[in-house]
Amino acid sequence: MRPMLRQRPPRTLVLVGLMGAGKTSIGRRLAARLGLPFVDADQEIERAAGCSIPEFFERYGEPAFREGERRVIARLLDQPLQVLSTGGGAFMDADTRALVRQRAHSIWLRAELDLLVQRTARRGNRPLLKDSDPRETLRKLMELRHPYYAQADITVDSGDRPAEDTVDRVVESLQAYLDNEADTQIPETRSQPAAVQS
Numbered sequence: 183m184r185p186m187l188r189q190r191p192p193r194t195l196v197l198v199g200l201m202g203a204g205k206t207s208i209g210r211r212l213a214a215r216l217g218l219p220f221v222d223a224d225q226e227i228e229r230a231a232g233c234s235i236p237e238f239f240e241r242y243g244e245p246a247f248r249e250g251e252r253r254v255i256a257r258l259l260d261q262p263l264q265v266l267s268t269g270g271g272a273f274m275d276a277d278t279r280a281l282v283r284q285r286a287h288s289i290w291l292r293a294e295l296d297l298l299v300q301r302t303a304r305r306g307n308r309p310l311l312k313d314s315d316p317r318e319t320l321r322k323l324m325e326l327r328h329p330y331y332a333q334a335d336i337t338v339d340s341g342d343r344p345a346e347d348t349v350d351r352v353v354e355s356l357q358a359y360l361d362n363e364a365d366t367q368i369p370e371t372r373s374q375p376a377a378v379q380s
């Protein structure tokens with residue numbers, strides 16, 4: 183039996199991590215396991231822009247992409263409970279991080295460099311890896327971004343194993359996180375404090 187959550191997560195689940203970490207693939211499966219809708223922020227950006235991400239980078243440049251990404255993610259975080267996978271750069275934005283912290287639970291899918299290189303080589307749809315040595319670029323991005331991803335609520339290693347096994351780990355870590363959160367919540371005041379006599 184695959185692990186399941188004992189309760190509905192109280193907030194949207196946001197997947198963060200580098201290109202090739204498996205955010206979309208794991209996110210889609212996680213959503214199916216939990217019976218939640220799945221949305222991919224990059225696909226939403228493409229839909230809103232009416233072009234692919236490589237085309238967007240070419241036509242408008244990276245800063246415009248980041249601006250659009252921030253707006254689209256803010257809109258998606260306004261929607262009801264869902265699983266949301268984000269592009270690798272999204273969590274670098276301070277506003278996005280703050281919004282995710284406020285409205286969602288974040289899950290960092292962490293993967294080794296070799297695996298990221300291998301997975302991103304399968305498709306040529308990443309503008310940041312187009313004109314450079316992909317391994318070197320990914321290595322630098324790891325250095326730069328890992329401290330930010332590490333701010334996520336949960337970290338799960340996304341190794342070279344069947345995707346459903348990684349989903350198992352996400353579900354188990356999420357359950358532990360939610361249990362811990364419930365334990366540390368300040369208990370509600372059950373009775374009214376006595377009126378202060380003046």
Ligand code: S3P
Nearest residue numbers: 200201202224269270271308309
């Ligand atoms: C990017 C990652 C991509 C996409 C864009 C920029 C990044 O998404 O948003 O190419 O800055 O790491 P994936 O992480 O889904 O590949």
